[in-house]
Amino acid sequence: MGYITDHWARRRAATPGDPSADASPGRWAGGPDGVLVLHGFTGSPHSVRPWAETFARAGLAVEMPLLPGHGTTVADMSTRTWQEWAEAVDQAYWRLRKTSERVAVAGLSMGGALALLLAARRRVDAILLVNPGVVDPMGLMPIARWLAPLLPAVKGVGDDIARPGVSEGAYPEAPLKGAAQLHLLMKQARKVLPAVTAPVRIYRSLTDHVVTDASHEYLMAHLRPEPELVPLPSSYHVATLDHDAQTIMSGSLEFLASHGFRIEDAPEKAPECPEHAAGRNS
DSSP states (O other): OOOOOOOSSOOOOOOOSOTTSOOOOEEEOOOSEEEEEEOOTTOOGGGGHHHHHHHHHTTOEEEEOOOTTSSSOHHHHTTOOHHHHHHHHHHHHHHHHTTOSEEEEEEETHHHHHHHHHHHHSOOSEEEEESOOOSOSSTTGGGHHHHTTTOOEEEOOOOOOSSTTOOOOOOSEEEHHHHHHHHHHHHHHHHTGGGOOSOEEEEEESSOSSSOHHHHHHHHHHOSSOOEEEEETTOOSOGGGSTTHHHHHHHHHHHHHHTTOOOOOOOSSOOOOHHHHHHHHO
16 A cells, blocks of 8 residues: 555654645535545545535535544554444435435545445445545555554555645555555455446546556446446546546536436535534634
């Protein structure tokens, strides 16, 4: 999960790399249909906020949770399990399901694995994935749990973005205990794929320094019906913040509309997230 760095001299907790990044969760009222939007490993809602706002502008209800151990410190993330991430996703799903007739789930990277895991056990009407990770990108991941006591963290995998000057605000380091949990999550996601029946669209960057082609190839071979695959020629891994973001945003709405989601004409500005408004008024 990145390049090994020397941690013997510095075992401090790392906080998100870009202090200006908005790591807060988001929730937008709308409907009658909704979308659950999920960020990736060591990242935060900042990386998928434009995606979530696109759905909100189109009149959809949106849940965008902050996964446990993210947006805090690497030390905190080291104590978390993949089951905690899956439970946070499940809770957000049920909040959305209370008010939504149809529910889609949209995930970036690790968020893609969580989206598939959710769709295997809950009623999900459509799935949108951007550079999903379901196959270990590094051979060391299966033994990360045993390496962690000797090497607590490695260089982070964040900010793989072609656009100059753009940051997703991910941790600068990735905890090996967290990488071990990611390995288990991806293994579980592969296991439950036969139970996923919702239509899937995968957006795949032609250049990605984080997730390998093995992941989307595995999904194309094992998901039925076979997913739609949309190439992103100008973006790296965090494509939701990259050159092809508009392709993802407009295409996501088109895909949902084609599967019965009721989409409104999007205004120029997304409705304000109530959680942000509450924070300013407190």
